[in-house]
Amino acid sequence: MRLLVAGVLVLLLSLPLSAQRYTTVRKFPLFQEPDLHTFVIHFPTEYDAYNNLSERSPWYLPMLSRWKYTFVTDESGMARTATIRYADTTWKPLIDRVVVDNQAGKQGTLLMRKVVPVPEDWYGLQVFIHFDYLTVPVTIWVNGIRIGVSRTANWGCEWNITPYLVFGRLNAILLQCDVDQVSSVELGNTWLYAFPNVAIWDFSVNWGKNSKNKPVVEASVLAKAFLPGIDDKFTVEFQLYNRRGQQILVDRRKGVKPVEEKWITFKQVVPECHAWEADSPYWYTALFLLKNKDNETVDAIKYRLGMRTITVNDSALQVNMRMWPLDSVQRTNIYRIRPTFLINYPYRWLIYDLTPRPISGDELFKAIEKQVLTYRNYTPIAAWQVSIPLPADQRQKIIEHIRKLDISRPILWDNLRE
Template identity: 25%
Template structure:
């Protein structure tokens, strides 16, 4: 089959009634290149929008149209369009005729457009979509993931049926089973030769097999071939080796069709004694739950954006990603395959009971099987995927009928893919929702006085722990847990010890947890073989659910969801543009991945109010030693270390030393008089220095530094280069302030796809060429047009010399 990128030249506009117009826009107007986030383009408002849950973005209904030629040679082919994701309720028309639809906004789907084509003429495809009052977070909208055109022979491999498994393997030999469906749409019976060739990451042939299949007219049958790789290179976290399998269908040496896929050779098992084992080695999941948006790019998904996210997540110490709460993109799966990140891919955030006014629950009873099928078809050949999740915090999960739905879902997954683990992210607050008032009264009766939102979140943490450990939840967990291979619990670590005796064969993991409790949780994970790991909420900050982890002081509104113009949740270890926050460094220390101490500070308030880490909110500290305050002002300083002691050295003089872990494991706090210069944190263990870290006072910001993740723009119109922008002084030290307005311009075959900062309280338009830095940082994303040539990007700010970056667009075709 011929599979090509089909992302260029789409006309875009609001969906209008056929009584008003057929065409969305004139041929030269509103032309966009996919992926495209329609919701991002529609803007935000305090009133009449989706509210705090979706970042105050306005909902909408949109149409995309594309004109294309269908050559006469296509008359003896089958033509389909593959959509990786359209949010949501996608309806596809070809030349005005209904051709297909898909309800779920996160599933990939295929539409056969052959019956509707006018061969030898120009044709029009239209895709309608909508979003609004249907999501608990920023969903994006429109055709936000790539689109492909597939043209196949009448005798062909059925798209998305090529599947590779490796059921038997050791260091000497790996059995590789290749399975695919072949269809014969010719009017005669055909006997066909089928061949499978396997190559390694260097393109060297390592195995192969051939067979034969006979198909009657109109018949579709599976073909399965076994091949054997000698001395296989296993796919693992540190050595993510990949192979490519190519299946070819031919007759008398005439190739009729071919398809290919990458895959990895690895084994996977789980039990309560040895835990999760990858290639026979126990692995604890250091997990990050992530939503699907790309910050300033909105929901639009690109291979380069996904790869950048995966690189930064792994560099921060994570070895696993949970898609929250919808199927992960193909681009992100490819990145995880390539880098060695494990994936828990999640199907649904709701089943039959809604969480929003017009969400997927209305479509679930009719569509769930097709969505599960699409999930497994997408994931099957990705070695990174180890767990399927059938749902997140499903409201009806603790009821008998809800548990029955869970069984149907789990069995559907197992029937399609018995090689992986099935789970469900269960939440006690939903399972016991009818008893919450009673349980809350117990917590209220023995809690301290609630002085504000920070104290309230602490009480919520206690309530969740008590609910999850209750006998009621234990009883109601029995049926839904029994449908699963492993049990995922959101904020449910208090359940592990309770069930250790009654359910010694039950295997758990934390599918979602408070980031501020990682020190306690990780001790539980490492001490219990039947607890596989933990996924924090969240690994990367996201749009919507605004203000979840924000710092709330007495003068601020004491509400959980923040008011407009808040745009982000601010509960991620990594912020909207990819910078690690202090919580991330604390987590890395807890995981035992570094002995280098992390040091940060905060300016004390006149009222000496301190925000203690609770729920999703970490302490309000910054890795800076540049403060607008008088010298000798006491500054709160904290360091995170695996050592047992940390010394603080100010301008060469030791000014403080103390033990680690008195208040919280791996933490030491102190007050140090502010003096311009350098502050070092030196970690010790048993009197021996482990490592040290330093903060330096920044001078006045003097220039703009740009760090590009590549100097080449590849991948055609889907390729990206990320430019990380920093305000720095003459020595290159980052300046956290004052912030300044930036303007980005460019020349050459590229466009500015996105520009913005990690500021969670902003009215900046990420599609604009101007933005304000936030704590001295911003991000510009450059996208290719498909043409080759030099690109010049200029960043301008008043009072700074222009900074210019030169890139080269290679003009290679877009990834497909």
């Protein structure tokens, strides 16, 4: 009898512990929409980062397919719609991530839904959902919980959804879209990605020359702590490899406290210099590592970089001493460019239009900031362009704002340098 009672007690004590793994994280507070950054995929080890494509990371989960959508006129049952138990059998499949002809929103609120399994071994990591863009304002729900609203989803957005997930189980993602006065809705590339509670959050790389006219690379790295109470010191390391796989430089900074969220800058002479050209791209591979006090890699990211210098005059871009007429350079924008880590062929020099759609007020500055922060490390972009007419004072503010975010590219306004 005593053995039976003891066994029951052990079982009862174990139940809250196992449930805690999946449910107590829901008690965390809501997160604000974070500032955007260069989107990179994280790896658990230096070896994995160097030897694998970003899409092969165990901390990356694409969500490109199997979305469903419907229109509703009653929003009172939204939380139930966003749960895993909700039956969406009458919803339509989303083809090519585009909802076409919604009669200018007359059918009500657009809902897009997807059920995704979150790996159990992601438990203990931070998990973000990222949208390249969504062409309407959106409210995001996860497992029946409303987590936030983005009014500038047109220009990309992401959210920390860690507290709302059930690890090792299916999870429901619901997008509640404001479709007033639009005839179609497009959902850009979407994915989940994970990283440790202390991780590399952003970086910026610029190329130039020193006083002796030797090529130099300047890399700035931002490490960040995502949980309170992490006051440990870490080492940030920057490595650069040529396209033959040879390490040509390495630099590190010890005693970094990610909780302080300070940028760390490395500036080194590049021993061998090969310019990146659209018709003959020479890629360098950069590794950014975050190591603990035992010199163990906590987080690793990889990014391919190309060395180039860019100037512009009234009619042409000068890239690496070669002239390219502005009319011959391909234009692109957020709706036509692929994610920066999914490098595609063929390569072309690009002029990136930051304003492909009408926008004004505070949203204009936010939209420009989001796009520049996202794509400033993407080598094929040769210049930024603002293509909407604005008053001179606002125009100057935008130019100054862009230059604070990226000093390596000229800014075009009606094909003129600013």
